[in-house]
Amino acid sequence: MTPPGSARSAGAPSADPTPVEGPPPGTGAHTGAPPLVAPRVPTAFSPALAGAAEVVRLVRSLADSQGRDDLVEQLDRIRAQLAVESVPVLVVGGAGQGKSSVVNALVGAGVCAVGATDTTATPTVVSHALAYDGALVIDPAAAGRPEPLLRRVPFTEAVGLATQALNPDNAWGLRAIQLAVPSPALARGLTLIDTPPLRELWEPDGVRLLQAMSGVAAVVLVTSAGSELSSGELDLLRVASSLCHRLYVVVNGTNVFADWRSVVAANRSLLDRRGISAKVLAVAATPYWGDAGGVPPGPDAGMQALAAELDAAVVLDTEHQRISTALVEAFWAADRLRMRLWAEQSLITEDGPLDETTVLLRDAARHAQVLCGPTAHWHELLTQSVQQLRKDVEADLDADVAGLRADVDNVLLALEAGHDWPRLHLSLHTRFADRVLHTQRVRKLAMRALCRHVAEQFQADWSEIVASLDLASEAHALLDPRLDREVAALPRSLADLPRPPAGAASLPGDQSGVPLPTRARADYERWLSATETFLRNDTEATLTRVGEEMERRCQDRGIELQRTIVEVLTTLNVLRHLTPEVVLQRHEEIESDLAQLRTLDFQLKVAPPAG
Numbered sequence: 001m002t003p004p005g006s007a008r009s010a011g012a013p014s015a016d017p018t019p020v021e022g023p024p025p026g027t028g029a030h031t032g033a034p035p036l037v038a039p040r041v042p043t044a045f046s047p048a049l050a051g052a053a054e055v056v057r058l059v060r061s062l063a064d065s066q067g068r069d070d071l072v073e074q075l076d077r078i079r080a081q082l083a084v085e086s087v088p089v090l091v092v093g094g095a096g097q098g099k100s101s102v103v104n105a106l107v108g109a110g111v112c113a114v115g116a117t118d119t120t121a122t123p124t125v126v127s128h129a130l131a132y133d134g135a136l137v138i139d140p141a142a143a144g145r146p147e148p149l150l151r152r153v154p155f156t157e158a159v160g161l162a163t164q165a166l167n168p169d170n171a172w173g174l175r176a177i178q179l180a181v182p183s184p185a186l187a188r189g190l191t192l193i194d195t196p197p198l199r200e201l202w203e204p205d206g207v208r209l210l211q212a213m214s215g216v217a218a219v220v221l222v223t224s225a226g227s228e229l230s231s232g233e234l235d236l237l238r239v240a241s242s243l244c245h246r247l248y249v250v251v252n253g254t255n256v257f258a259d260w261r262s263v264v265a266a267n268r269s270l271l272d273r274r275g276i277s278a279k280v281l282a283v284a285a286t287p288y289w290g291d292a293g294g295v296p297p298g299p300d301a302g303m304q305a306l307a308a309e310l311d312a313a314v315v316l317d318t319e320h321q322r323i324s325t326a327l328v329e330a331f332w333a334a335d336r337l338r339m340r341l342w343a344e345q346s347l348i349t350e351d352g353p354l355d356e357t358t359v360l361l362r363d364a365a366r367h368a369q370v371l372c373g374p375t376a377h378w379h380e381l382l383t384q385s386v387q388q389l390r391k392d393v394e395a396d397l398d399a400d401v402a403g404l405r406a407d408v409d410n411v412l413l414a415l416e417a418g419h420d421w422p423r424l425h426l427s428l429h430t431r432f433a434d435r436v437l438h439t440q441r442v443r444k445l446a447m448r449a450l451c452r453h454v455a456e457q458f459q460a461d462w463s464e465i466v467a468s469l470d471l472a473s474e475a476h477a478l479l480d481p482r483l484d485r486e487v488a489a490l491p492r493s494l495a496d497l498p499r500p501p502a503g504a505a506s507l508p509g510d511q512s513g514v515p516l517p518t519r520a521r522a523d524y525e526r527w528l529s530a531t532e533t534f535l536r537n538d539t540e541a542t543l544t545r546v547g548e549e550m551e552r553r554c555q556d557r558g559i560e561l562q563r564t565i566v567e568v569l570t571t572l573n574v575l576r577h578l579t580p581e582v583v584l585q586r587h588e589e590i591e592s593d594l595a596q597l598r599t600l601d602f603q604l605k606v607a608p609p610a611g
């Protein structure tokens with residue numbers, strides 16, 4: 001979902017502009033109005049991303065001073081990828097457990113309606129902005145369009161429509177409400193998604209929620225400290241854990257329920273027994289902000305721990321993955337600059353035999369050229385390995401589909417024996433999700449191994465060329481061209497997985513007279529075949545993508561190597577014609593550039609570790 005702030009330019013006029021310093025709209029006493037004065041919040045900013053961007057900027061300025069427009073362009077692209085991005089966290093749970101209260105306490109303002117009469121009617125996406133603002137995402141059906149419609153509305157109106165009172169059973173047909181909220185808690189991209197109470201997982205809203213889970217950075221289940229996790233909550237967590245790898249259980253109400261510690265302990269052991277990996281935190285999500293605002297996450301130690309957890313384990317962790325990728329690229333660009341400088345320096349200082357060096361470099365350039373082509377050893381290995389893996393994976397897929405079929409048959413047998421339909425349906429849903437995830441995981445491991453294998457071969461081919469150039473012996477990227485990282489991409493989002501047939505949701509209420517197991521069989525057959533098609537297409541697409549990506553990576557590295565060698569050759573030709581004074585001056589310039597690159601080394605070392 002697009003955060004409201006990014007859907008328009010910063011200064012766009014609003015129907016009801018709410019300036020930062022002005023009074024924000026009240027949302028009723030029960031919800032707690034947003035503070036009168038918005039807290040002083042910087043524009044979206046992350047220290048970790050900014051630190052990495054600074055390192056990239058330094059390499060860029062060196063590339064610029066050497067007239068390397070190609071590297072400048074590449075580094076600009078890398079820097080653009082280090083902008084603050086939305087990190088969505090989905091807050092789910094049953095009615096009245098305190099989901100909206102937790103969201104409010106995290107941002108330090110009453111932006112989500114809270115209370116028995118003001119239950120949340122529509123998913124509410126709360127993200128960072130400099131001023132309070134709102135937008136509605138209108139369902140395609142309600143909007144009479146093929147695509148959901150985004151309409152900007154004043155903050156108050158958006159807040160009102162999030163409630164059951166003003167938008168009973170979501171009569172407005174809203175997919176989501178977007179709230180832009182100035183809060184320091186959100187400035188690094190954290191986006192909190194408050195949701196309506198969940199009744200049944202197999203209802204359309206439940207299915208939609210499950211789909212959302214596979215695309216978010218974390219799922220937070222809010223549950224009351226008054227009692228331990230219900231079987232419904234455990235079912236939800238079970239499915240959530242297969243869709244999202246960061247899962248939190250927030251036990252709310254430590255201020256009301258004296259016995260909360262034993263509830264927390266009981267919840268932990270329930271999760272253990274079900275094999276669900278989720279961190280349990282206990283909070284009191286009470287309002288602590290006044291009319292003039294409050295500083296999140298407020299005085300409650302539990303809320304502080306939750307905010308710190310989201311900050312470090314979710315936002316920072318997400319950032320580190322991006323930083324690591326960007327720094328690897330920046331490192332490579334720095335090495336290309338460095339290699340040329342070293343080459344130049346050694347050529348200037350040592351009165352070596354230029355002709356001999358020229359012959360050596362020409363040979364290396366030719367070998368580097370071969371390294372980029374289809375006759376290179378690594379390339380042949382890649383082609384063979386992809387072919388082999390395709391065969392293996394197809395055989396595995398047949399087994400996976402047979403497993404899914406057995407799951408369906410078991411459920412149908414139980415259904416004929418008169419077992420409870422909704423439970424069976426949910427268990428089938430879970431089995432499907434588990435099997436698809438398992439298949440994707442196994443496949444990912446196989447692709448990783450393939451990439452590692454090819455990278456090793458590439459490295460061997462590469463080292464032969466680089467070893468002949470003692471000029472290059474100190475360059476980092478030249479010794480380790482880092483090919484296998486990020487190539488074995490994550491499996492595609494489970495959001496693409498075929499949903500259970502729509503008819504299944506209304507199975508028990510069907511008036512057609514056809515017995516339930518018969519109707520269910522037809523529906524589940526369709527689901528099974530859609531899932532099989534998905535798995536086959538997804539496997540083929542992933543395999544093709546990984547193969548192409550690996551080929552591109554190796555070729556790009558080969559081209560970089562070849563270019564760098566040609567650059568050094570050109571330099572050599574220029575040097576032949578220089579006067580001693582010019583050579584000396586050039587030597588001093590190079591010394592200073594190399595010194596700057598050494599500070600860069602230092603910065604790369606102190607920068608956050610690779611994820």
Ligand SMILES: Nc1nc2c(ncn2[C@@H]2O[C@H](COP(=O)(O)OP(=O)(O)O)[C@@H](O)[C@H]2O)c(=O)[nH]1
Pocket residue numbers: 093094095096097098099100101102113114115116118119120197222252253254255256283284285286
């Ligand atoms: N005393 C107390 N009440 C709370 C706390 N958290 C939530 N509530 C109350 O519980 C009710 C439901 O909260 P709400 O956030 O709307 O729950 P939701 O339906 O899960 O979004 C409201 O009346 C809140 O005021 C808490 O930590 N302490």
Ligand SMILES: [Mg+2]
Pocket residue numbers: 099100101113114119120194195196
């Ligand atoms: Mg709510």
